[in-house]
Amino acid sequence: MTLLFFYVMAGTILAGALGVVLVRNTVYAALFLIMSLLGVAGLYILLSSEFLALVQVLVYGGAVMVLLVFALMLTRVHELDKKMSGDQWPLGAVAALALLGAFIGMWTQTDWPRDPDQVTLVPFATIGDALFNRWSVPFEIVSLVLLVALAGAIIIAMQEEGER
Amino acid sequence: MMRAVILAAPSVDALDNPALSALLGLIVITLIMTLGVMFATWYERKAVARMQQRLGPMRVGPWGLLQPIADTLKLVSKEGVRPASADRIAWDLSLAAIFVPAFLVLVAIPFTADWFVSPMDLSLLYILAVGxxxxxxxxxxxWGSDNKYALLGGMRAAAQLISYEIPMILSMLAVVMVVGSADVYRIILYQDVVPLIVWQPLAFIIFLTATIAELERQPFDIPTGESEVAGGVFIEYSGIRWSLFQLTGYVNMYAYSLLGAFVFLGGWEWPFGTDIGWGYQLLLTMVKMALFIVFFLWVRTSFPRLRVDQLMSYAWKVLLPFALAQIFLNGLVLVYDLPDVVLLATSGGGALALCWLVYSVVRVKPRQPLRMVGNVPATAPGSVSG
Incomplete structure (x- = not known):
């Protein structure tokens, strides 16, 4: 039963990911993206980490919505079917391949537990404890970086509006 | 503590298959909710009519009680029209995307102490995430309707729902901090003596405001306002599809009212405790839920619709800072182990400050006498700032 769920979820993730890349229509691509992300949430539930699964749904549900808004505001319906690739595609390919290599490297280096019964369940209070006590300084630094990025985006947007 | 999965019929409990029993539970809840929504439409029309000194539906059945059945029959038998230029996939998928999460939310709601579909450790987070x-x-x-007004309404809905989700989640987070659990069941049990509305009035006010915005009800019905976007996203939908959208709106209203009743008013636990039997518990839950619904209708008839920019700045500049301040003060109370009365003092003070702020902005300023320069007024007549 668990194995069946795993294959369903993995199929959903792969189909969604392929759809994001292959479909020309930006709105459909965003829809495939949320299909893929929901599949990942399903995998988290299989791994008994409900907290991660729910946060995945909560965060990426909103994120895909904002992505859809951008897709609607920056593209036009009759331009959706046009091929969209610029001169920078070799750079993009190199970056994507490098990331793939990094993931494969990480996957081979990690010592995965073979026995599913040995997997320790982490209650979400422990996650909070680790984030806010043990790793509070890195956590704060990450928050600060995000805040700076947010402020920077607002400042850039405000300048563009003032120039008009 | 008894936390077995018990469904409407006792025979269902005997089923060993969890998938089958969950499916049956979903079917039962969907049927009950659909009937409840039919009654809610009647009640809303009656209550609003009463507040506006009208009679409301009176013709079909005694006091118009059979009106929702007649309406349902009419809507189901109506022809469903789809614009030729509409995007077929988005047009049909949007129905499922709105309809399914609204009912999935009900899975995690404990209607009485031992009457719910599925127990969960993180049910509050589940309700917010899936909703x-x-x-x-x-x-x-x-977008799929290929209609300018529908697209405008969709964009407004996107902005409004995303914006008000944040203060709502933060107000819930404040409660979770006080209780120490994100399980709705635990939160209800925590309120056996004093409901959480006493300890966290500021979070309650933020939750109530954000709920009205999330439900897109008046005065926050900007995405569907008739006079501005002519019905918004639902403009091209007709017949059974339109009624599914309406049904979902009412189911969401029930779900958020139940959530408010459980988290802030003590649900079935306060004031009589867990041992009074499931019948009284269900009654208590329904009465508290009805309080919220009556409040929504009351607000609907009392306030005019806000402007888009007013709505957005209220979420980001007023509700969000207050919610963050509430969480910070709760954290201080938790870290220094202060007594619960401090919670009441800080949160109550915040609630008073929020109410004063809103009042000072929206109150009608006394009229200034016109200063005439020649034949024209020197300044525009005292306007109502918003």
Missing amino acids: GLSFIGFLLAG
């Missing part, structure tokens, strides 16, 4: 999934459907419906 938030339906936002995409509004945008899809707006």
Whole structure:
């Protein structure tokens, strides 16, 4: 039963990911993206980490919505079917391949537990404890970086509006 | 503590298959909710009519009680029209994207102490996360209809729902901090003596405001306002599809009212405790839920619709800072182990400050006598700032 769920979820993730890349229509691509992300949430539930699964749904549900808004505001319906690739595609390919290599490297280096019964369940209070006590300084630094990025985006947007 | 999965019929409990019993539970809840929604439409029309000194539906059945049945028959038998230029996939998918999460939310709601579909450790987070999934459907419906007003309504819905989700989650987070659990069941049990509305009035006010915005009810019905976007995302939908959208709106209203009743008013636990039997518990839950619904109707008839920019700045500049301040003060109370009365003092002070702020902005300023320069007024007559 668990194995069946795993294959369903993995199929959903792969189909969604392929759809994001292959479909020309930006709105459909965003829809495939949320299909893929929901599949990942399903995998988290299989791994008994409900907290991660729910946060995945909560965060990426909103994120895909904002992505859809951008897709609607920056593209036009009759331009959706046009091929969209610029001169920078070799750079993009190199970056994507490098990331793939990094993931494969990480996957081979990690010592995965073979026995599913040995997997320790982490209650979400422990996650909070680790984030806010043990790793509070890195956590704060990450928050600060995000805040700076947010402020920077607002400042850039405000300048563009003032120039008009 | 008894936390077995018990469904409407005792025979269902005997089923060993969890998938089958969950499916049956979903079917039962969907049927009950659909009937409840039919009654809610009647009650809303009656209550609003009463507040506006009208009679409301009176013709079909005694006091118009059979009106929702007649309406349902009419809507189901109506022809469903789809615009030729509409995007077929987005048009149909948007229905499911709005409809399914609204009912999935009900899975985690404990109607009485031992009458719910599925127990969960993180049920509050589940309700907020799954409920938030339906936002995409509004945008899809707006875009898929290929209609300018629908797209405008969809964009407004996207902005409004995302914005008000944040203060709502933060107000819930404040409660979770006080209780120490994100399980709705635990939160209800925590309120056996004093309901959480006493300890966290500021979070309650923020939750109530954000709920009205999330439900897109008046005065926050900006995405569907008739006079501005002519019905918004639902403009091209007719017949059974339109009624599904309406049904979902009412189911969401029930779900958020139940959530408010459980988290802030003590649900079935306060004031009589767990041992009074499931019948009284269900009654208590329903009465508290009805309080919220009556409040929503009351607000609907009392306040005019806000402007888009007023709505957005209220969420980001007023509700969000107050919610963050509430969480910070709760953290201080938790870290220094202060007594619960401090919670009441800080949160109550915040609630008073929020109310004063809103009042000072929206109150009608006394009229200034006109200063005439020649034949024209020197300044514009005292306007109502908003």
